[in-house]
Amino acid sequence: MAEAGTLHNAFIDELRDMYDAEKQLTKELPKLAKASSNPKLRQAFESHLQETQGQIARLEKVFASLDEKVRGKHCDGITGIIEEGKSIMEEDFNDATMDACLIAAGQRAEHYEMAAYGTLVAWAQAMGHTEPAKLLRQTLDEEKAADKKLSRLAEGGINQGAADAAQSDDEDAEPATVGASKKTPTSKAKSGNRR
Ligand code: FE
Ligand code: ZN
Numbered sequence: 644m645a646e647a648g649t650l651h652n653a654f655i656d657e658l659r660d661m662y663d664a665e666k667q668l669t670k671e672l673p674k675l676a677k678a679s680s681n682p683k684l685r686q687a688f689e690s691h692l693q694e695t696q697g698q699i700a701r702l703e704k705v706f707a708s709l710d711e712k713v714r715g716k717h718c719d720g721i722t723g724i725i726e727e728g729k730s731i732m733e734e735d736f737n738d739a740t741m742d743a744c745l746i747a748a749g750q751r752a753e754h755y756e757m758a759a760y761g762t763l764v765a766w767a768q769a770m771g772h773t774e775p776a777k778l779l780r781q782t783l784d785e786e787k788a789a790d791k792k793l794s795r796l797a798e799g800g801i802n803q804g805a806a807d808a809a810q811s812d813d814e815d816a817e818p819a820t821v822g823a824s825k826k827t828p829t830s831k832a833k834s835g836n837r838r
């Protein structure tokens with residue numbers, strides 16, 4: 644066992660934090676999937692749930708290879724991000740806007756994880772923990788890929804769909820006052836809509 648105060652000690656602590664974070668996310672991802680209207684977005688959350696279960700198993704291997712007990716330590720950071728996601732899901736958004744907001748919430752979680760695993764990989768390497776470094780790198784790569792997939796969905800039509808929905812709301816609400824400057828982007832957006 645490491646002495647208190649060493650980098651190894653901090654490393655084990657951060658591993659426990661992420662073990663807890665991943666477990667929290669296995670409860671959140673099904674909710675994000677259920678709240679999604681776009682089938683590809685729903686699928687992205689569902690497939691990341693499966694990856695997350697694999698990441699938990701991978702952390703268990705990391706603990707084993709370090710001769711440490713498998714243990715979580717409450718992760719306040721991901722709890723906060725999940726709470727923000729919950730408030731989004733309580734909002735009365737149209738479907739397209741909700742999808743755009745679910746992506747925003749999901750990407751906050753992915754970036755938190757990317758930061759944590761990036762540190763863990765670097766620390767494992769610095770301390771010569773070769774096998775943990777390799778396992779943690781695999782998870783880091785999965786988190787980055789999940790984040791990129793969400794960006795592709797957002798930029799590949801979901802954001803534009805939400806922007807178009809906002810504009811048709813505007814036109815319904817105040818048809819006389821909107822004017823030409825708002826009508827022009829609408830027609831451009833419609834022809835460019837990839838969905
Ligand atoms: Fe994860
Ligand atoms: Zn944390």
Ligand code: FE
Pocket residue numbers: 691695752753756786789
């Ligand atoms: Fe993740």
